[in-house]
Amino acid sequence: MLAESFDRPPARRHFASDNNAGIHPLVLAAIAAANDGHVAGYGDDPYTQRAEAAFRALLGAQARVFFTFNGTGANVVALAAAMRPYEAVICPAGAHLNVDECGAFERFAGAKLIDVAVEDGKLTPQHVEAALTGLGDPHHVQPAAISISQATEVGTVYTLGELRSLGEAAHRHGLLFHVDGARLANAAAALGVELRTLLVESGIDVATFGGTKNGLAFGEAIVLPRPHALCEALPFVRKQGAQLASKMRFIAAQFEALLHQDLWLQNAQHANAMAQLLASRTAALGVPLAYPVQSNAVFAILPREAIEPLQRERWFYEWDAKRCIVRWMTAFDTTEDDVHAFADAVAKVVRTTPPLPEQRAPA
Numbered sequence: 525m526l527a528e529s530f531d532r533p534p535a536r537r538h539f540a541s542d543n544n545a546g547i548h549p550l551v552l553a554a555i556a557a558a559n560d561g562h563v564a565g566y567g568d569d570p571y572t573q574r575a576e577a578a579f580r581a582l583l584g585a586q587a588r589v590f591f592t593f594n595g596t597g598a599n600v601v602a603l604a605a606a607m608r609p610y611e612a613v614i615c616p617a618g619a620h621l622n623v624d625e626c627g628a629f630e631r632f633a634g635a636k637l638i639d640v641a642v643e644d645g646k647l648t649p650q651h652v653e654a655a656l657t658g659l660g661d662p663h664h665v666q667p668a669a670i671s672i673s674q675a676t677e678v679g680t681v682y683t684l685g686e687l688r689s690l691g692e693a694a695h696r697h698g699l700l701f702h703v704d705g706a707r708l709a710n711a712a713a714a715l716g717v718e719l720r721t722l723l724v725e726s727g728i729d730v731a732t733f734g735g736t737k738n739g740l741a742f743g744e745a746i747v748l749p750r751p752h753a754l755c756e757a758l759p760f761v762r763k764q765g766a767q768l769a770s771k772m773r774f775i776a777a778q779f780e781a782l783l784h785q786d787l788w789l790q791n792a793q794h795a796n797a798m799a800q801l802l803a804s805r806t807a808a809l810g811v812p813l814a815y816p817v818q819s820n821a822v823f824a825i826l827p828r829e830a831i832e833p834l835q836r837e838r839w840f841y842e843w844d845a846k847r848c849i850v851r852w853m854t855a856f857d858t859t860e861d862d863v864h865a866f867a868d869a870v871a872k873v874v875r876t877t878p879p880l881p882e883q884r885a886p887a
């Protein structure tokens with residue numbers, strides 16, 4: 525697939541992934557500005573102090589933050605800090621943690637994931653209750669946490685009510701409530717609620733706040749909205765997990781720029797708006813959507829024969845080959861012109877490709 529993508533004609537912006545986008549100019553400027561003189565390493569520097577203060581301004585004075593290089597590291601470090609080897613994390617089967625992180629959690633934490641089949645990417649309290657089996661029985665792993673993604677891997681967004689009931693269910697059973705927030709900004713933008721409300725009112729214990737998909741070169745933050753026993757272990761687990769940056773100032777400076785005047789929110793609002801535009805253009809073509817478009821992802825069902833020709837025009841991933849579901853992602857730098865040009869390309873291939881018999885509506 526890599527070789528193929530080298531062969532394809534150059535496309536400045538496509539719809540494959542939000543982490544295929546570049547760096548927001550203000551973030552790039554902040555990296556350049558931080559490239560000045562020497563400061564202490566490993567986070568003991570003024571950039572990190574300012575970025576942590578910016579997170580506290582956003583999340584509340586009690587919040588704690590730990591910067592990491594990437595999303596996989598942030599998930600693994602946050603959860604590993606909470607786990608004993610005979611414990612387990614309940615998560616949706618499609619969780620990035622479960623299917624896209626090469627077993628990093630299992631290897632690093634030495635613990636188990638209990639993956640649950642869900643609808644629309646969302647775990648419910650009923651799923652959690654059903655997964656709580658073998659409690660106290662030494663023949664079975666002991667669930668110690670739940671992990672969800674907000675926004676989910678299929679672009680849907682948990683409502684505040686859904687989060688609250690999940691938080692209640694988790695805490696009723698003494699489970700840590702972890703959120704993979706690689707796209708937390710997009711979820712907050714979609715819900716139109718303050719990040720503090722989203723995290724604190726729903727009872728989330730620990731979340732990641734994604735930077736990479738929202739305009740950073742690299743960098744994620746593990747955030748805890750209020751003090752938690754986890755904070756004791758996190759600095760050590762982050763270092764063991766190779767996620768403690770020696771030149772921390774270059775992650776911190778990026779976050780400082782992202783949090784300044786709500787750039788994170790503007791970026792996410794823009795990406796979400798571009799997804800809505802793409803969804804409305806493709807829906808007008810009669811292209812069905814596999815999931816509701818609630819953040820910056822559009823999952824469309826295309827005629828099988830249309831997928832490859834369209835991929836040749838502008839690269840994107842086939843999400844579910846069997847069901848002909850493709851994933852299109854928008855980013856902070858997607859323009860309306862990009863969306864219209866892509867939707868025109870979709871229109872062209874869909875018009876010239878008859879649906880296969882199994883994709884035709886029943887007579």
Ligand SMILES: Cc1ncc(COP(=O)(O)O)c(C=O)c1O
Nearest residue numbers: 594595596597620673704706736
């Ligand atoms: C939901 C989700 N979580 C975590 C990650 C991991 O991020 P990284 O690739 O930086 O490790 C991704 C990246 O695609 C993601 O989509």
